[in-house]
Amino acid sequence: xxxxxxxxxxxxxxxxTIGISNAPREGRKDIVSPLLGKAAPSFTLPKLLEAxxxxxxxxxxxxxxxxxxxGTWCVECRAxxxxxxxxxxEGRVPIVGIDWKDEDASATAWLSQLGNPYETVVTDHxxxxxxxxxxxxxxxxFLVSPAGIVVEKQIxxxxxxxxxxxxxxHLAPGAAAGAKAGA
Amino acid sequence: MKLPALLxxxxxxxxTLAFAVDNTPPLADxxxxxxxxxxxxxxxxxQCQNEALADSNVSLAADLRLEVHDLILKGxxxxxxxxxxxxxxxxxxxxxxxxxxxxxxxxxxxxxxxLAGLVVALSVMRKRSLLPIADDDASDNIADA
Numbered sequence: 591x592x593x594x595x596x597x598x599x600x601x602x603x604x605x606x607t608i609g610i611s612n613a614p615r616e617g618r619k620d621i622v623s624p625l626l627g628k629a630a631p632s633f634t635l636p637k638l639l640e641a642x643x644x645x646x647x648x649x650x651x652x653x654x655x656x657x658x659x660x661g662t663w664c665v666e667c668r669a670x671x672x673x674x675x676x677x678x679x680e681g682r683v684p685i686v687g688i689d690w691k692d693e694d695a696s697a698t699a700w701l702s703q704l705g706n707p708y709e710t711v712v713t714d715h716x717x718x719x720x721x722x723x724x725x726x727x728x729x730x731x732f733l734v735s736p737a738g739i740v741v742e743k744q745i746x747x748x749x750x751x752x753x754x755x756x757x758x759x760h761l762a763p764g765a766a767a768g769a770k771a772g773a
Numbered sequence: 774m775k776l777p778a779l780l781x782x783x784x785x786x787x788x789t790l791a792f793a794v795d796n797t798p799p800l801a802d803x804x805x806x807x808x809x810x811x812x813x814x815x816x817x818x819x820q821c822q823n824e825a826l827a828d829s830n831v832s833l834a835a836d837l838r839l840e841v842h843d844l845i846l847k848g849x850x851x852x853x854x855x856x857x858x859x860x861x862x863x864x865x866x867x868x869x870x871x872x873x874x875x876x877x878x879x880x881x882x883x884x885x886x887x888l889a890g891l892v893v894a895l896s897v898m899r900k901r902s903l904l905p906i907a908d909d910d911a912s913d914n915i916a917d918a
Contacts (some may be wrong), residue, residue, distance in 0.1 A: 594893070624863045691832060717836040724861040725831055726819035 592594055601718070603651035614619040625740045628656070631722035638689055638697055645686075645712045650734050654761055656685045657732040657749075659720060664728040670747035674707035675695070677753065682761050684709035690720045690728055709720075731755050790815060794830045797838045805845050812841050812851060817866050825868065 592662045625631075633647040650657070658674060662666040674685060687708040694713060701711070714720050723732065726745075733742040741760050744752050776842040795813075797892035810827070816837065826834050826841070837858070844854045845885055858866050864873075 598889070622863060623858055689838075717833070718840075720833075721836060721840055721861060724863075726862065 604706045608714065614709055623740075623743045623745075625724055626743060627732070628740060630734045630738050630740050631719070632723065633712075633714075635688070635714055635719060635748075638687075638694060638711040638713050639701075649710075650686065651736065653736050653740045654683045656683050656757070657688065657723075657726050658685050659688045659690050659725045659730045659732075660694040661690045661728050662700045663692065664690075666747045667729045668704075669706050670729055670749075671707070671755065673748045673750065674748075675705050678707040681713055682758070685739070687711040687715045688719060688723075689719050690725065691715065731757075733760055735760070739745040794828060795838060796835060797842045800842065809842055809845055812845075812854060813838055815855070815868060816841075817868055819862055819866060841917060862915060 620627045630647065630650060637643040637645050637671055656677065677683070678685060685708050687710070689711055692713065692715075697711070697713070701708075723730075729747055731748050732740050737740050742757050744756070782789075797809075800809055808861045813827040814825050816826045818824045818826050818831060818834040818837075820833050821829050824834075826837050841854055844857060848858070855867065864870055870876060
């Protein structure tokens with residue numbers, strides 16, 4: 591009998607240990623997007639900087655794009671802005687900005703003051719497109735493949751580490767393998 | 774006759790205070806409105822994770838309430854609306870997780886543990902019943918002697 595009790599005790603201990611070691615550490619950052627590996631949701635939204643012009647989500651096809659959801663009301667968006675400018679400077683992938691539930695005037699002012707990292711900025715006033723993309727905490731960034739598949743997602747500000755370890759490897763698999771071998 | 778009607782009117786007026794958070798226009802069909810109320814209590818507000826969509830005044834929660842409202846108007850079923858939100862925000866948006874292979878063991882655990890307890894209890898009881906009733910025999914002997 592004591593052996594049975596011991597076995598049960600060890601089993602329970604095992605379950606608890608596995609459970610605790612798998613528990614999310616940073617809460618909401620661990621929520622996996624159901625969008626990963628799936629086609630980017632379609633959308634047609636007005637362009638911020640060209641009055642009257644519309645942007646069709648199909649324009650994302652044919653080349654890699656980083657889709658960045660932001661707003662001037664979002665504190666962390668300001669924090670990541672320099673990183674976005676740096677990504678633009680690297681020239682590896684164009685950034686398409688979705689200005690989420692924002693005033694056009696403040697968004698335009700933001701871009702002229704802080705610099706514009708975006709190839710195109712579209713405005714999502716009613717937030718429907720953001721819902722289709724499963725956005726809940728700006729900033730969020732999605733890497734969309736030339737085939738239109740969402741391959742990577744960052745919830746919260748883009749950082750150099752996340753960019754280098756999670757996003758860049760998708761853009762140049764060969765170069766990433768080389769960099770790993772060299773390091 | 775007049776007092777109950779007056780009380781009912783007062784209660785109705787008072788109840789609107791409870792929905793102050795929700796600015797979504799009410800649905801004309803009472804059955805649809807009832808489904809709407811039930812659904813927005815089922816979903817988590819992703820920004821303020823321990824509140825339901827119904828209770829949150831964050832702008833995303835308002836947008837999602839409007840989405841639920843519009844989906845009901847479009848004739849979507851409750852399950853289709855759940856699928857719509859899960860497809861975008863993952864199972865995490867459901868307060869009542871669905872059963873899946875990944876969490877099936879969690880659902881089964883209580884019955885499995887109960888069964889294991891029963892087996893242990895039964896085997897203990899059986900072993901005890903097989904023990905000789907030594908004390909009683911001894912006292913009987915003393916009483917006999």
